[in-house]
Amino acid sequence: MDNNRVRANESCGQDEDFLARSMESADWMEQVRNLNTEYALRTGKVRTYRLDVFGCQMNERDAETIAGMLTNMGYEQVPEDQPADINVFVTCCVRENAEEKVYGHIGALSRECEKRGSIVVASGCMMQQPHVAERIKNTFRHVKIVFGTHNIHEFPRLLHQHLTSGKRVFEIWDKEGRVIEDMPIKRSQRHKAWVNIVFGCNNFCTYCIVPYVRGRERSRRKEDVLAEIRALAADGCREVTLLGQNVNSYGNDFGEKDLFARLLYDIEEIDGIDRVRFTTSHPKDLSDSLIRAMKECGKVCEHLHxxxxxxxxxxxxxxxxxxxxxxxxxxxxxxxxxxxxxxxxxxxxxxxxxxxxxxxxxxxxxxxxxxxxxxxxxxxxxxxxxxxxxxxxxxxxxxxxxxxxxxxxxxxxxxxxxAKKYEGKTVEVLVDGPSKTNPEMQSGRTRTGRLVNFRAEGDLTGRMVDVEIIRAGAFWLEGKEGVHRG
Ligand code: SF4
CATH class of the missing domain: 3.30.750.200 (Transcription Regulator spoIIAA)
Incomplete structure (x- = not known):
């Protein structure tokens, strides 16, 4: 897949100005890349970035697109605890404490940015709220670029504008645009991937900010979703999680009924993919045909949120x-x-x-x-x-x-x-890598989504392993040494 190409979802009709602007993203990436090449030749250094991601899987997935664009533009990622030239925040506004954390983390970088000449880029759901963008603008001078959920693909242009003018660039679209395909992605894991299928939400639960900051429902075309999953499988991915605020209404904006169930049957045919998950399901929209698809598709995991x-x-x-x-x-x-x-x-x-x-x-x-x-x-x-x-x-x-x-x-x-019912049983675990709390243990998930830690020789990341469970708690299972399957 051509990493640099930016394409709008043609099935939704098209606003010409929007299309023209989105097609420019690849050009802006190239221009920033050229600036970074000149900088590297002049100084012998490569510019760096780090990511601070808050909130749900949608934000995790957006962060992968931002990382993909930055990599494409010649930046190197550094771990969260190391200084970088660009500090990107992907923010969440679903709860107040998440918002306060974001302000705290951004504020804590003020001195470092001043000393190193580095910058903060703020993006994500919080930035879609005018009072937040205003507060950021007035309080944190080291935040140089702000964009929202609807114009992520504009980041290269905004970055170029800042790099060439030194000015602060705040640009937030108040309305969602079309679905943009083929943005560069830097996935955080190879064996597992998030795959967006529908953006936004039409439900307006009275407590929820999401429809206001992520816009109305827009589905990706089934062919585009399947093409992405086939490419992932070819690259060694074994598990996909289909994402949407409400995956059950996938395709409703195309006037298609039960498109989500049909999508599951199509993914079932893709060689290399062993597991399929999805989130989130709204109870009002979960149909009998979807239940049937979940039962009949062997790759769909026995877990439902x-x-x-x-x-x-x-x-x-x-x-x-x-x-x-x-x-x-x-x-x-x-x-x-x-x-x-x-x-x-x-x-x-x-x-x-x-x-x-x-x-x-x-x-x-x-x-x-x-x-x-x-x-x-x-x-x-x-x-x-x-x-x-x-x-x-x-x-x-x-x-x-x-x-x-x-x-x-x-x-x-x-x-x-x-959890106790797992004790003494052998379960299939897809290994995510060494456990975060005990690097001598490997860690992974069952098909039912349970976390399993078990002893193993070497790194089994991405392997499917049979593990006998010896102890079970509310939030974890502990297994004996695993037996490789593949
Ligand atoms: S369905 Fe979910 S995302 Fe949509 S408004 Fe309700 S809680 Fe928010």
């Missing part, structure tokens, strides 16, 4: 989730009827405005009934510009914290019980 957010119908309605607890429970039954060993994970919000003790008990009840393998649990955090931001919090903070603690206890107990 299905956020339920709240167990009370009253709160679900206030959240604009467009399903009831009865629908959710029925859906779980249908999924388990089709795929009995499936592991389920979920997202749960505690303390949504108006949540009473009774509503919270409904949430706990749903957790006990479904018995999730894992759950991402959050205390509600108001986001500026969302409907729920204006709704009064009726419960004191201590009450909400207590509810949160109870929820975590119940969920941890369930996850521990479910």
């Amino acid at each position: 299905l956020p339920f957010q709240a167990g009370s119908n009253r709160i679900l309605e206030r959240m604009n989730r467009k399903y009831t607890r009865e629908h959710y429970l029925d859906l779980v039954d249908r999924i388990r009827d089709a795929i009995p060993d499936i592991a389920l994970s979920t997202d749960i919000i505690v303390g949504f405005p108006g949540e009473t003790g009774e509503d919270f008990e409904d949430t706990l009840d749903l957790v006990r009934r479904v018995r999730f393998d894992s759950a991402y649990t959050f205390i509600y955090s108001p986001r500026r510009g969302t409907p729920a931001e204006k709704w009064e919090q009726t419960e004191p903070h201590e009450v909400i914290s207590e509810r949160f603690k109870r929820l975590v206890e119940v969920q941890t107990e369930i996850a521990t019980q479910l």
Whole structure:
């Protein structure tokens, strides 16, 4: 695949100005590369960058595109703890504490940038909010370039502008553009890859900032997704995770029904890919044909992330989730009827405005009934510009914290019980590499998404290994020495 080519998704119709501008990205990359070649010849040094990524898999994937562009432009990546010429932040605004961390990390670089003449580039969801961009502009003089989620492909032009003028460049599009294909990518792992299938979200849950900062749903063409996965397989990738805020509505913007299920059948035919995962599934859109595809496609892993957010119908309605607890429970039954060993994970919000003790008990009840393998649990955090931001919090903070603690206890107990069923069993593990906490152990994931650490000679990164589990906790499994499969 030609790394430098930038192409807009032609199936959506085209705004000529947008197309013209996006086609220029490759040229801007070349111009920056030329500047860096001159710099290297003059100084004997190569310019460097480092990445600081916050938030979800979408941001991880965006960071791979930014890294791809920087590599293409002649920059070398350095580890997070080393100084660099360009410090890129990919930011998240889904919760307040993530935002505060970003401000903290950017502020901490002020002295280093002044001393070294290096710069900060701020991008991602936070930058789509005008008050954030304004604060960055006024508070952090060492932030020289800002762009948002809709104009990542414009980064080379903005960088060129800064390098040649020395000026600060802030450019944020307030509206999403077309899907841009074939941007350069520097993947963080070879054996596993994130693959975007749909961008944006049309759902407008009342607590969520995503539709405002990532725009409306735009699907990639199926041929483009499949071409990317075939290229990944040819390059040694074994597992793909298909990404979208709501993968179940993939293709709806083309007027296509059940395109996501059909995509899974097509990926099943790609040699070299052993595992397929996807995230995130909205419960209101998970169809029977998708359940059938998950059952019939052997490569689709037995793991489903299905956020339920709240167990009370009253709160679900206030959240604009467009399903009831009865629908959710029925859906779980249908999924388990089709795929009995499936592991389920979920997202749960505690303390949504108006949540009473009774509503919270409904949430706990749903957790006990479904018995999730894992759950991402959050205390509600108001986001500026969302409907729920204006709704009064009726419960004191201590009450909400207590509810949160109870929820975590119940969920941890369930996850521990479910983990015990792995003890004494042999599971297939795709190895990610040495464990972060104990480099003598190798670490990887089961098809059900469980983390496994086990002893092994040498680095088995990217290998498929059979591991007998000897101990199990809520968040990890420990295995005996693994037996290679391939
Ligand atoms: S489905 Fe709801 S929670 Fe998920 S991204 Fe869209 S608006 Fe946010």
